[in-house]
Amino acid sequence: MVAIAASNGGGAARVAGNSGAQGQLGMLSGQIKTLLKKLTQLQKQLMNATGPADRMALIKEIADLERDIQLLQEQVAQIEQNEQQKAQHHAKAQAAMQKDEKKDEKKD
Numbered sequence: 831m832v833a834i835a836a837s838n839g840g841g842a843a844r845v846a847g848n849s850g851a852q853g854q855l856g857m858l859s860g861q862i863k864t865l866l867k868k869l870t871q872l873q874k875q876l877m878n879a880t881g882p883a884d885r886m887a888l889i890k891e892i893a894d895l896e897r898d899i900q901l902l903q904e905q906v907a908q909i910e911q912n913e914q915q916k917a918q919h920h921a922k923a924q925a926a927m928q929k930d931e932k933k934d935e936k937k938d
Contacts, residue, residue: 862902
């Protein structure tokens with residue numbers, strides 16, 4: 831994650847400071863989009879690279895970017911899963927409260 835923050839001008843730190851899931855998802859999506867653009871540029875450079883040292887450096891940088899993108903995508907999936915679980919818990923709590931209210935109405 832340190833490499834991601836450094837390569838994105840500290841964007842990861844801004845994600846940590848943003849408490850809303852939608853804000854986090856938006857920030858992560860922006861970071862992924864930026865990294866995908868950079869990945870495309872590096873892949874084009876790789877196709878035009880002639881020296882073995884240049885090719886190896888580009889291949890390593892591409893692999894690092896792909897790893898960073900994968901980590902960000904995993905974070906997105908985790909946030910989405912957490913939000914889905916929150917929604918399910920909220921729905922269960924709402925249903926339980928409504929059930930309790932109906933019991934109370936029947937007692938009156």
